[in-house]
Structures are given as C-alpha cells and as structure tokens.
Amino acid sequence: MKKVLLLGIVICSCLAFTTLTFYPIDGYEQTGIKRLLRLELIKKGELKASSSPLPEGAMKSWSEINLNLTTKSSDSVGAFLQVDEAFQKEIGGLFRGLDKSYSLAVLDISDLDSIRYAKRNETAGYQPGSVGKLAVLAGLFKQLALIYPDSWEKRTELLKNKTVKAGVWGLTDEHTIPIYNVEKQTLVKRQVIASDVFSLYEWADHMLSVSNNGAASIVWREVLLMAAFCDEYPNLTEEQADFYFKNTPKKVLTDLGNDVVNLPLRDLGIRSDEWRLGSFFTRGANTYVGDKGGSIGTPIGLMKFLIQLEQGKVVDEKSSLEMKRLMYMTDRRIRYAQSPVLKDAAVYFKSGSLYKCDRSNGQVCGKYMGNVQNFMNSVIIVEHPDNCTYMVVLMTNVLRKNSASDHMYLASAIDKVIRK
Numbered sequence: 001m002k003k004v005l006l007l008g009i010v011i012c013s014c015l016a017f018t019t020l021t022f023y024p025i026d027g028y029e030q031t032g033i034k035r036l037l038r039l040e041l042i043k044k045g046e047l048k049a050s051s052s053p054l055p056e057g058a059m060k061s062w063s064e065i066n067l068n069l070t071t072k073s074s075d076s077v078g079a080f081l082q083v084d085e086a087f088q089k090e091i092g093g094l095f096r097g098l099d100k101s102y103s104l105a106v107l108d109i110s111d112l113d114s115i116r117y118a119k120r121n122e123t124a125g126y127q128p129g130s131v132g133k134l135a136v137l138a139g140l141f142k143q144l145a146l147i148y149p150d151s152w153e154k155r156t157e158l159l160k161n162k163t164v165k166a167g168v169w170g171l172t173d174e175h176t177i178p179i180y181n182v183e184k185q186t187l188v189k190r191q192v193i194a195s196d197v198f199s200l201y202e203w204a205d206h207m208l209s210v211s212n213n214g215a216a217s218i219v220w221r222e223v224l225l226m227a228a229f230c231d232e233y234p235n236l237t238e239e240q241a242d243f244y245f246k247n248t249p250k251k252v253l254t255d256l257g258n259d260v261v262n263l264p265l266r267d268l269g270i271r272s273d274e275w276r277l278g279s280f281f282t283r284g285a286n287t288y289v290g291d292k293g294g295s296i297g298t299p300i301g302l303m304k305f306l307i308q309l310e311q312g313k314v315v316d317e318k319s320s321l322e323m324k325r326l327m328y329m330t331d332r333r334i335r336y337a338q339s340p341v342l343k344d345a346a347v348y349f350k351s352g353s354l355y356k357c358d359r360s361n362g363q364v365c366g367k368y369m370g371n372v373q374n375f376m377n378s379v380i381i382v383e384h385p386d387n388c389t390y391m392v393v394l395m396t397n398v399l400r401k402n403s404a405s406d407h408m409y410l411a412s413a414i415d416k417v418i419r420k
Contacts, residue, residue: 024062024328025054031201032160034180035209038187047185057345058329065325065346068109068381068389069310070317077269077304080107084116090417091118094410100124101397102406105299107307108390108418116418119299125273126395127375128297129352130211132277134305134379136220137326139261140204141319143226147233152318158234159201165238166196168284169221170214177206177215208326208350213281220280223260224253224289245288254290262293264315265301268308274301299393302379306391310381324348327381335404336378336394339411348381364400376403382415390418 025039041047043059069075087108095102103121141155148154170192179188192214198206200222206215225241226233245253261277275298279291305314312320327348329337337349356373357365377395382388392414396403 024060024065024325025058027062027325030062030156030160031205032199033202033205034182035178035187035202035205037182038180038185041185055333055343057343057347060328060346062325065321065328067310067312067317067321067324068383069112069307070312072112073311073313073317075311077307080115080307081117081119081300081303083118087116087417088118090420091414092120094413094417095120099398103299103395105303105393106390106414106418107303107392109310110388110390110418122300122303123274123298124395125296125298126377126397127354127373128275128277128295129354129375129377130213130216131297131302131350131352131377131379132295133207133211133216133281133352134302134323134327134350135261135265135275135277136207136216136223137204137323138264138305138314139223140200140219140226141315141323142264142267143223143260145315145319147226147231155319156322159204160199162200162234163197164200164203164218164222166192166194166214166218167242168194168287169217169280169282170194170196171284172282173213175210175212177210177212204326211350211352214284216281217285220257220261221285224257227256227260250288250290253288254292257289258292265305268304268314270301270304274298274304297377297395299395302393303391306379306381306393310391324381335376336380336392336407336411338404339408339415341412341415342382344385346383348383350379352377373397374399374401374403376407378407378411380411384419388419390414 025036025043027033028037028040038047042049091104091106100121103124103126105119105122106117108116144155144158148158171194173192176189176191179190192212200219203215203218206212207219225236225244228244229236257280258278262272265275266272272293273296276293276296278294280286280289308314309320309324314320314323327350329347329349333342333347333349335351337347353376354373355375359365375397379393381391394407394410396406398406
C-alpha cells in the first residue's frame with residue numbers, strides 16, 4: 001500500500017482509479033455527497049455530461065438497492081460454500097491452461113433454493129490492494145453502531161454532518177478526487193491537499209468511488225478516533241484529535257488502528273490468514289501509526305464478507321445495506337466490471353492492484369505489469385434485470401502482463417456459464 005524506492009527496485013502501488021463513482025445517484029439528500037447531486041442533474045437533463053452516458057445498470061435508485069440473502073440470514077457461511085460439482089466443472093474449465101496465480105470464488109444466488117458455489121485456489125493469499133478498503137468501511141460502521149447502538153438515524157446524521165480535515169493523513173496519493181461546487185455547478189478533479197475538509201460520508205465516498213488512498217487513511221483515522229473517544233467522538237475537535245495523536249505512544253495507536261479494521265472481520269469468522277490489513281494507505285499516516293502484521297486477502301475471505309453483507313450480518317442489516325449502496329458503481333467500469341455482458345446489470349464492485357518492478361537487470365516492467373509482483377483483484381456482486389444474481393472474487397498475480405483484459409474475459413465467460 002506504500003511506495004518504496006530501493007536501489008533499482010521500484011514498488012508502485014496503484015490502488016486508486018479516477019474514473020469510478022459509486023452510490024445511487026439520487027442519494028444526495030440522504031448523504032450530502034455533493035458529487036451525487038451533479039450526477040442526478042445530468043440524469044434529469046438539467047446539466048450537460050462531460051463524459052459518456054451511464055450504463056443502464058447504473059441507474060438504480062437509492063430505494064431499489066436491497067440485500068439478497070436476508071431470508072437466509074440464519075444460515076451459516078459454510079452452508080453457502082458447498083461445491084456444486086457440475087458448476088465446479090464448468091467454472092474450472094474456464095481456467096484450463098492458466099497457472100495457479102488465478103484464484104477464484106464464485107457463488108450463484110439466482111435461485112435461493114439451488115445456490116451454486118465453485119472455487120479455484122480459494123485459500124491462496126494475495127496483497128489485497130484497494131480491496132482492503134472494504135475492511136475500513138466495515139470498521140467505520142462497526143464504530144458507528146457502538147457510538148449509537150439504538151439509533152440508525154444518528155449514525156447517518158454523524159456521517160452526513162461531521163466534517164474533518166485531511167491533514168498529513170491524506171497526502172502522498174497521486175490520484176484525484178471529484179470536487180463539485182453546488183452553487184457554481186462546476187466540477188474539479190485534483191489530489192487531496194492537507195486543508196481539504198469533507199464530511200465522513202464524502203470521505204468514505206472518495207475512498208470507494210475513486211479509491212483514493214488519502215481518503216482511505218482519513219476514514220481509517222476517524223474510525224480509530226471513534227474507538228478511542230467513544231460517545232465523545234461526535235463533538236471531538238480537530239485540536240483535540242491532534243493532541244491525542246501527538247501525545248499517545250505510537251505503539252498504542254498502531255495496535256488500536258490495527259484492531260478497528262481487523263476485529264470486525266474476525267467477528268464475521270474471517271481468519272487473519274484469510275483477510276487482514278496491516279498498514280495505512282498513505283505515508284502521511286505513518287507519522288503517527290506504524291505497520292503491523294502485513295496485509296493479505298484470499299478469495300475465500302472476501303467471499304465470506306460478501307455473503308454476510310448480503311445476509312445483513314456485517315454489523316447489522318441497515319449497516320450492510322448502506323455499505324452495499326456505497327459499493328454501487330455508477331460510472332465507467334473497469335477490469336472485471338467492464339465486461340460488455342454486464343452493461344445492463346447493477347454491479348457492486350471494488351478493484352485493487354499492486355505491482356512491483358525490478359529494473360536492475362534490464363527486465364521489461366511497466367504500469368500494472370510488474371515483474372516481481374503484479375497483483376490485481378476484483379470483488380463484485382452482479383444483479384441482472386432478469387434476477388440472475390451472483391458474487392465473484394477473482395485474485396491474480398500474473399507477472400509482466402496487465403491482467404485487466406483477463407479479468408474482463410473471465411467476467412464474460414463466468415456470466416455465460418451462470419446464465420446457461
């Protein structure tokens with residue numbers, strides 16, 4: 001998650017993409033996320049779009065997004081992970097000739113009376129990249145529930161009305177965020193700067209919509225502060241937060257920061273060797289918190305998360321639904337989600353990558369084409385208009401090749417198998 005330059009060996013972390021936007025575009029009133037107002041005005045024809053029209057699958061409204069497995073909320077995760085042999089054979093055939101760096105978990109929930117599961121190297125560990133931001137999101141909603149255990153309205157009010165400043169935590173990410181001026185109806189895209197102030201909802205949206213690393217570290221910081229100050233957090237000032245970070249031992253901050261994003265995963269039965277976060281997403285955050293335990297993700301760990309999200313069991317049902325809304329893609333799709341067969345489908349998507357190059361021996365290496373490491377991960381829920389619904393976690397580490405085309409090809413092939 002960090003950039004490191006060491007004697008001819010370059011590690012490049014490409015965890016964010018400037019072309020993605022999420023959350024239903026009619027969600028401005030509920031969230032105060034100003035970017036959504038612009039999309040809603042474009043949809044209504046009141047504002048001219050500066051890019052291609054949104055695909056049909058991106059047009060679901062706030063109220064149309066639902067959880068798919070609440071009627072099976074009492075079922076164990078293991079009950080969903082029983083391999084369907086016929087399905088397994090068909091999915092396995094798609095990987096014929098490919099090496100073991102392709103790992104997969106896929107769950108077809110189109111027919112709740114006949115759920116189908118298939119897998120491939122599902123326990124293999126990968127650097128999760130930006131997929132790890134879903135753990136930060138879960139940590140956020142966990143702390144909100146602890147502060148306001150009896151009021152969903154107060155939780156969302158805090159997300160909408162609590163504003164925080166970026167500070168050094170948001171720095172060193174080269175990727176931009178969209179900043180929409182409601183009065184002037186102008187959109188600017190630029191990097192996060194230390195003086196930026198946004199609501200918790202908007203920082204969370206920046207973390208997911210454009211996968212901004214600075215926004216992810218800021219949200220993670222606020223989750224840490226929620227755990228430290230509990231019911232005092234809503235009134236916590238910037239000065240009080242700064243004092244806390246400057247006067248608390250780094251080890252204490254590191255341990256607490258690690259717990260707030262990892263313990264919610266453990267609560268879901270996701271083991272530390274299946275999914276964990278070990279470091280913040282920006283160098284600026286390391287002024288105050290250190291790394292601990294390393295980061296890893298596996299298809300089985302992420303699939304366990306998606307299943308329980310759809311069951312309404314990630315924190316609680318309302319939190320799970322809100323997290324799913326924040327994952328909803330409403331702009332140009334990339335990698336797995338870019339498959340043409342998904343054009344009319346609603347997709348809830350997170351992608352992440354990390355590549356490492358060693359040019360000391362003259363080997364060819366480039367962006368998303370690492371010759372030492374070349375992780376690319378896709379996590380997606382697909383909902384077709386005809387109720388064909390499924391979830392996929394695809395993780396790869398194919399050296400010297402941009403795997404985006406492989407992810408898109410496999411998306412089309414998997415969709416074909418499921419729809420057959």
